[in-house]
Amino acid sequence: AQSVTQPDIHITVSEGASLELRCNYSYGATPYLFWYVQSPGQGLQLLLKYFSGDTLVQGIKGFEAEFKRSQSSFNLRKPSVHWSDAAEYFCGSGGYQKVTFGTGTKLQVIP
Amino acid sequence: KAGVTQTPRYLIKTRGQQVTLSCSPISGHRSVSWYQQTPGQGLQFLFEYFSETQRNKGNFPGRFSGRQFSNSRSEMNVSTLELGDSALYLCASSLGDGGGTEAFFGQGTRLTVV
Numbered sequence: 282a283q284s285v286t287q288p289d290i291h292i293t294v295s296e297g298a299s300l301e302l303r304c305n306y307s308y309g310a311t312p313y314l315f316w317y318v319q320s321p322g323q324g325l326q327l328l329l330k331y332f333s334g335d336t337l338v339q340g341i342k343g344f345e346a347e348f349k350r351s352q353s354s355f356n357l358r359k360p361s362v363h364w365s366d367a368a369e370y371f372c373g374s375g376g377y378q379k380v381t382f383g384t385g386t387k388l389q390v391i392p
Numbered sequence: 393k394a395g396v397t398q399t400p401r402y403l404i405k406t407r408g409q410q411v412t413l414s415c416s417p418i419s420g421h422r423s424v425s426w427y428q429q430t431p432g433q434g435l436q437f438l439f440e441y442f443s444e445t446q447r448n449k450g451n452f453p454g455r456f457s458g459r460q461f462s463n464s465r466s467e468m469n470v471s472t473l474e475l476g477d478s479a480l481y482l483c484a485s486s487l488g489d490g491g492g493t494e495a496f497f498g499q500g501t502r503l504t505v506v
Contacts, residue, residue: 324497
């Protein structure tokens with residue numbers, strides 16, 4: 282069965298600092314991988330996705346993620362965090378219609 | 393174009409009752425997926441409907457059921473509510489014609505069981 286691990290439950294970064302959120306997946310074949318963001322009281326918004334091809338994918342809001350098969354990882358990065366990036370971030374694998382999510386990482390941004 | 397609409401947004405029910413939640417997908421989308429989100433278990437897949445048929449199912453008891461209508465609107469029903477059913481229930485819609493089409497989430501229905 283597929284599983285997704287987000288080892289960091291909570292991360293605090295200063296505004297303007299770089300960000301990396303970790304995600305590891307467990308799946309035999311090359312999975313579909315996603316990053317979603319959830320603001321308080323809201324649903325999930327897709328930041329980016331990886332299906333195949335270039336292992337560095339660009340998403341919305343200045344986010345990018347890199348697929349590394351050798352490490353079974355799909356880490357999310359942003360070079361400079363804005364206060365509005367404070368939210369919860371979910372990594373997921375599977376197809377669009379059935380996503381296995383990690384437990385999420387809450388991002389706090391301090392001035 | 394309107395997004396995914398979930399109704400109601402908030403609901404309070406008593407243990408033992410049943411509840412029905414509604415999800416109206418984006419126009420033209422034929423797939424609707426349902427998820428349960430709780431602080432303890434995170435986001436868990438419930439089921440997915442495509443063209444009125446359940447196509448995928450998660451690992452939830454039979455008290456959780458769903459259906460989809462010919463206009464792609466979907467409902468999920470939870471019978472004999474338990475305190476542990478308190479959660480945010482999210483639905484997501486997509487074209488559903490393969491793995492490559494994005495799913496869009498609604499804002500969810502917050503169910504509280506007392």
